[in-house]
Amino acid sequence: MSSTTTTTTTAxxxxxxxxxxxxxxxxNVIGQARQSGGRSADADLAGYDEEQIRLMDEVCIVLDENDVPIGSASKKVCHLMENINKGLLHRAFSVFLFDQQNRLLLQQRASEKITFPDMWTNTCCSHPLGTPSETGADLPSSVAGAKRAATRKLGHELGIPAAQVPPEAFKFLTRIHYLAPSDGKWGEHEIDYILFAKPKHAVLVEPNLNEVRDTRYVTKDELRDMFAQPDLKFTPWFKLICENMLFAWWDKLEKEGDVVAFEEEQHIRRM
Incomplete structure (x- = not known):
């Protein structure tokens, strides 16, 4: 199983x-990522799913270690371990969506995914893009951008209509900085914005099978049972969040129906 790694890269x-x-x-931060050549000639992406290769051209927000945008680069560039080992860091978000019974919606990543295929994880994990609507220079505008990105990706990955989980439905809790290899070539090095949502009504879930292999709603006990099953694999960031934070947040949600006590931490949790 992949695991998180202490961040000892160049700052x-x-x-x-x-x-x-x-x-x-x-x-320039906001703009087009520089491309070294066409996808058809890209040896790093040879043999992967064509749609997932196309998504590797998306433009991520490159950060310094204080979460200040200092550039933009393609998703491919940001996820190559050779760049991560030199310190390349980008912005991400992780959505935790609960139903009215306080069950958490999980997804199993599709086999076609280039990083962490077939692993179970939280509801949705992705990246704000290097566009004016999703890039922020200070914390409030960065949170707003991450929320817009979260609504966009819930639609893309899970078919959840934007009207059912609009940006204002999310609560920002904190940011985590972590590094995790997927395999020898690919990995993650992110400052990850943690977003909770508990819609008042059931949401429509129609997974994009190129992104999501399976979904399920789970209680805390059911999730712990899943962790105990040796044949199931989980993304490293999800395991990290569960081991350090999630169950305390979940307790608060069950007891009080909200997570306000944990909301909007100003500091970055270094994992």
Whole structure:
């Protein structure tokens, strides 16, 4: 099973980013990621699913270790371990969506996924893009961008209509900074915005099978039972959040119907 890794990479700053990643990072922050060549000639992506290859062109927000945007780069560039090992860091979000019975919606990532295929994880995990609506320079605008991205990706991955979980439905809890390899080539190095949502009405879930292999709603005990099953694999960030934070948040949600006591931490939790 993949595991998280202590972040001991080079600290990326606005001063050294061009020296380290001159051909791959656009320091304009918002704009087009630089591409080194066409996808058809890209040996790193040879043999993967065509739609997942296309998504590797999406533009992620490159950060320094204080979550300040200092550039933008393709999803592919941000997820190659050779770049992560040099310190490349990007912004992400993780959605935890609960129903009215306080059950958490999980997804199993599709086999077609390039990183962490077939693993169970929280409701939705992805990245705000390097666009004006999803990039923020301070915490409030960055949270707003992550919420917009979360609504967009719930639709893309799970078919949940935007009107059922609009950006204002999310509560931002905290940010975590972690590094996790997927295999020898790919991995994650992210500052991850944790977003909770508990819609008042049941949501429509129609998974995009190129993104999501399976879904299920679980109670806390059912999730613990899943963790005990040796044949099930989980994404490292989900395990990390569960082991350190999730069950305390979940207790609060069950007892009081809300997670306000944990909301909007200003500091970044370094994992």
């Amino acid at each position: 990326i700053t606005a001063d050294n980013i061009l020296r380290l990643f001159a051909g791959d990072v656009d320091t």
